[in-house]
Amino acid sequence: MAHGADLGMLGRYQLRARLARGGMAELFLADLRGPDGFEKTVVIKRMLPPLATQETYRQMFAQEARLMATFGHGHVVSALDYGVEQGSPYLVLEYVDGADLERVLDEHPSLPPPLVRHMGLCLLRALEHVHGLRDARGEPLGIVHRDISPANVLLGRTGDVKLADFGIAKGLRSPSRTAPGSTRGRLRYMAPEQVLGGPLDGRADLFSLAVLLYESLLGQGPYPAKTDAQLLLAVRDSRMAPPDELRRVAGAALADVLLRALRPHPAERYATAGEMARALSAVDGAAEGEQPWRVAEVVARTLATRPPQVEEPRPPGERSPFSAVLLEVREDEP
Incomplete structure (x- = not known):
């Protein structure tokens, strides 16, 4: 898989490309790496830092994570991890190529x-x-x-x-x-x-x-x-x-x-x-x-016909063309 430039670490995850940014969160393509050549590609949904200080938004984000943690089905995208880094919560999701x-x-x-x-x-x-x-x-x-x-x-x-x-x-x-x-x-x-x-x-x-x-x-x-x-x-x-x-x-x-x-x-x-x-x-x-x-x-x-692209500037609210991750970053208000 082709990756963009490294964007640093988020917890245990190496960020590879920002896929989309919306009013509440941003999406990243990332890798989880371990010993002996272990590597797993994931998607990370991270709350925007300015909103992470607002309790209403944090509770919305946490509610999504708690709900997804209860799922275990082959036709539902899986939540793999949840954490907080520098005050911003993030949700780690299954990456599916498509x-x-x-x-x-x-x-x-x-x-x-x-x-x-x-x-x-x-x-x-x-x-x-x-x-x-x-x-x-x-x-x-x-x-x-x-x-x-x-x-x-x-x-x-x-x-x-x-x-x-x-x-x-x-x-x-x-x-x-x-x-x-x-x-x-x-x-x-x-x-x-x-x-x-x-x-x-x-x-x-x-x-x-x-x-x-x-x-x-x-x-x-x-x-x-x-x-x-x-x-x-x-x-x-x-x-x-x-x-x-x-x-x-x-x-x-x-x-x-x-x-x-x-x-x-x-x-x-x-x-x-x-x-x-x-x-x-x-x-x-x-x-x-x-x-x-x-x-x-x-x-x-x-x-x-339309290969996925990464890090292409888009107007606010426009859906990411890298749609394989499927987790749309919304601009809804609570």
Whole structure:
């Protein structure tokens, strides 16, 4: 792997390149080195020093680290370490070589239904794990990701499909950092109840995933809106395009799974990620065993067209082109 110039040490980690900087944190590509030639590439998300002195931001950052420490699933990006250096906390994350789905869709606006089905199953297994986590007393943690979107889905060169970025995830006993009636996440992937600022559970994540899969199939989302204001009202009121084109492209069985997950009222959707995964599994998956190779192929084509770059200056808020790390540095306010 080609590295940028050394940027010094952060705890045990040799910083190699700064990948992105946002309003709250910055991302680095780094190495953990040990004796006898041991070396592991990781990604480090470090809170910006000016914010590290503010308790609200520190608690947000620590909450993300604590949530990610509870995960242990092959379709969820892993947290490897957490520390504080010179007063700034940092989170060490799994590095996966590939491209995020947003970048893939920029190059390949619509993907084949068998590949979309496969991605959906991988992400549903990830959500089933996250939604089902319990504490030491057996009580549900009630984690909701709240930001299922293409930028937070990583496709690896070797065929991996992983969910990442739990920076705005919420658990039942997590202190809220969002004002009542306000929302966090990307508007066009939100469930109606999220736009309305109401209480959320895992069914909101299933709605967001269905929007993502719909977009991956058709090259556009389900809302025929041309402005942000129109989109806000369309999401709030569940005003979606007729399903004819979705049925034509995806087939009736796959379309029916997505349309149920896209129903406006949570009670009308699948109750759990596991239930939706079983419904999706029942859809005829042509050459299911080949789909990890298909993931690898589309990633290779994407990176051949737009190879990742490091340390390229970008305007504030613009996503890093080095999207393989998948942990977007946000400019959200708490």
